Amino acid sequence: MELAHNLTLNEEVVKGLPDHKKDIFIFEWLQFLEKVLTALNRADVKERQKTLTNQLTALLTKSPGPPTRCLIAECLATLFSIGDTSPLFSTIDICNDIIKNRDDSPSYLPNRLAAITTIGVLYEKLGRMVGRSYEETVSLLIRSLKNAESQGRYEVMKTLQRIVTGLGSAGKNVHKEIYKSALKHLVDSNMSVRSSASKCVKALIPESQAILHTDVETIVSTCIRAFDSSTTMLDVMWHSCWPTYSLNVSR
Template structure:
């Protein structure tokens, strides 16, 4: 029966004939096959069934998928729109947003919300600026959801904000400060994986928002030290250290366009752009090793 899962669209008739316990496995096998096929497909191959495919993939979000399944659904949706037509792209994005707008915060609805956030991230990462200005609403919905989300959802939202930042680049400059504020809070979250995701989000943001390593550099360095001080996870400390090191390194080797903007007296999202000197950068780094304050040696 499982060989019937190897089709471009989900064989719903075969799925219904299976016992309830085997249906998730059938769907998982179909998604694995679909992702392999879509990777080598061209537009003409999927033109006739794209609408049905989108509908079937979106419907899987409501089936409370586990992490592997939702990753496959997200990847398939993103690939489908990159290979095929994009006429259903914004409708699909809105459906994902609608899931997050739903007030149901019960544990049983959490997998659906996680799947929705994962799909949003995959589409922005893969399609980038093809998503248009829909990112404005999406980011605000994600940030609103973040306020009362439990740890799993906070992690996934941070990962998705990172992907939106990567996909949209400087085109999303008007939401960079909002993302920055949310990621700063995430950097001191009680859950270590959230801190790690927030650090990676800030690292990606620093590639597109110069104010992180100019006007906000000192504040962000101090926040990194506070986060390091209370981080109990090795992976989390490594992520924060990578962020801190990258910020300080960028001050000495900024992108050419940022350097030109500084030389012409330009401004960034956080105010007038100014790079610190090497001595100042090392001074900021050394504060982490001084006794007291927000250093590593506090209380020793």
């Protein structure tokens, strides 16, 4: 697999590989790229950034599995943090378009999950560098929950948590929308979705105290309903109730 250890993906080699080896080759290349990018200077990254951005975004529509899509996301975030940030917005648009696609076939699901994961990592790592593009993205993610299967709901909740973490108080105008969606999925039928929703609510607490302190009773009652086989809800209850409790004691 030495041929995979190049800064850019050797597409000619990939074309000549049998199908069952292509994914392995691409995964090896992504692992190498993730390591080498952090060691390069800004000038070297910018020199190859356009090619790398095109290659990485193209992989989003190649049905990548969970480890591969995480590496794609991490490589793109590192690429933009070191190099030029101008392609960041077109990359977010590409991810949004993939999420918007109404193809509900099982074969398209990995593409959508890859786009959702990438969006989350970009917002978490780059934060306020994304500008106001987060408003459309958040609205799109929440709308996609209506017809999403459990894996999709889990990834969306995880991505919303990353958006809250990355933007901090700068994203306060979408916090209420995210909060309502996360609260609803605290009682989701799937336990992994409940867990990711609870972490999303927990991430919101230090950023959106004006919203959450008025809804402590609602949060606690929802968490109690979601307690079935879950321990993550204890964290949400503690972090939502303690600030209000301590404020009352100080008075």
